[in-house]
Amino acid sequence: MTFKYKNVYINETGTVVGPYEKEGPLVNYFDKSYNDFYFNKKTFEQAESKLIEDSVDIVLDKLDKTRFDIDLFISGDLLNQLMSSNYAASTLGIPYFGIYNACASSVEGLILASNMVEAGQIKNCICSVSSHNNTAEKQFRYPVEYGGPKPKTTTFTTTGSASAYLSYNKEGIKVESATIGVVKDLGIKDAYQMGAVMAPAAAYTIYKHLKDTKREVSYYDLILTGDLGSIGKKILTEYMQTEYNIELKNYDDTATMIYDLENQDVYSGGSGPACAPLVTYGYIFSLMKKKKLKRVLLVATGSLHSVSSVNQKLTIPSIAHAISLEVVE
């Protein structure tokens, strides 16, 4: 399912990160960073909520608007029942839709908002996502064994939140088109292999997007997945070639960009719903605004497993959504 847009722009963004991301190569592209994991809150979960509130506050400050000026707040995170989004929505008091497609939630939100802005049903929307390394470890991997090694295919959940303000105002980055993904499941049961789990979903969505828009890979200055990790990235490149006879060019993955994979102990790279939009809104948008990149296809990928599904030894379904972003001339 592919949509084309004429009147949707990401006018402003807000990005907040934790200590690992602060030590990473993109630190100068984020609006705010913390040195600890609590941010003056009592629990990791409440801290994650604060990340969302912070990133929304940054957006509102940049726009010189208040929460009363915002028509809709769409948010998602990895916590059971979207705990961090719910409490942020409670603090903000903006009409709220919670969404969940794991780490594809960022683009799910952008597509939903873009459709409503394009149709004139809302005049603006703030789309947020968050993730927090400690809430994710606690929820998905408890008990985390002290000193226990993990396989190199593991990704490291990013601590941060990214928010985007969308409206029909012709400022910032244009949302040009988008493709909703289909769930793919190639039978992998290992939750430490998320890159391999998600690569087929990413491949299908890229293929479908190019087909629906009648475009070649070369149309885009950058195709950016998030987050397959260093190993999943290679799998995607090979799988695109084998399955769809498409050679990926100008391709990168946000998991491998947010950290220094050589010097930070983050296995295959970053993950979590926040990783892809943090890299995109921070680093990629700065390149786009300098016209170093004009057309970017952001493909957010989500691994749709839970502790229950892993314990029941079920195969892991995955999904990817794509959004085409362009510089406003």
Next chain:
Amino acid sequence: MTFKYKNVYINETGTVVGPYEKEGPLVNYFDKSYNDFYFNKKTFEQAESKLIEDSVDIVLDKLDKTRFDIDLFISGDLLNQLMSSNYAASTLGIPYFGIYNACASSVEGLILASNMVEAGQIKNCICSVSSHNNTAEKQFRYPVEYGGPKPKTTTFTTTGSASAYLSYNKEGIKVESATIGVVKDLGIKDAYQMGAVMAPAAAYTIYKHLKDTKREVSYYDLILTGDLGSIGKKILTEYMQTEYNIELKNYDDTATMIYDLENQDVYSGGSGPACAPLVTYGYIFSLMKKKKLKRVLLVATGSLHSVSSVNQKLTIPSIAHAISLEVVE
């Protein structure tokens, strides 16, 4: 945030229930029912997925369509990371958006779909929700103490799934307007008091809907909340009067309709995302088709707590979304 629609209709629905709902007063209004809680699946969670697949299959059968004819599948449930929706989406292979606003997810989905159908962005959509008594008990109340009594304010999670097919075809029930809710939190921390938790959110959404549409309560033949339960229903009636000076007339709550509260051991009534749409698509739509009801405002209410938030003794935020349904003349 209130939307008006001209070209959106719920053409067909599919409803599937479990054994308790089968013993309830509305049994004749559901499309399919089961006598056990497993439905030939190995786990409760996989069984819940099957409920969704069943209800979608029923819709497709009634329409004489296949899954390839459907543009979008929107689904939500109570399970961590939307486990049952994810596996149903994997089986169906329709472009998929996962959503979560707890028991308000049904109307969240209907609003998102209605906006896209109204704008002509999609030609149709299937919106599903599910809940399963045993998956909910296991996830939210584990360890469930054997023989342990519960307070009378408790609600009983409905086992079932309800799916609706929306398109611009002028058949079935017209979606006339809708209002997105705002999160309300009056400080209650007791997850056995969900009616009291959600009543203020329902009250605000009803008030906002009437204000935005410049309507009186009497405009609607029925205002239907789901699910406040027998106690929450009284709280809402009083709260509407005190807080907004609105006297609720022609008002009922789906929690009190799906079971026989006198003779079934279900405390304050039904709950779970499936309860409100099961009652609405089954029983209420049959009354509407007979023109016994012409205008119905369905207000789905969600309690946005999780095991973590309850364990951290946080107050419980809640939300309600409203959708106005009319008989096509």
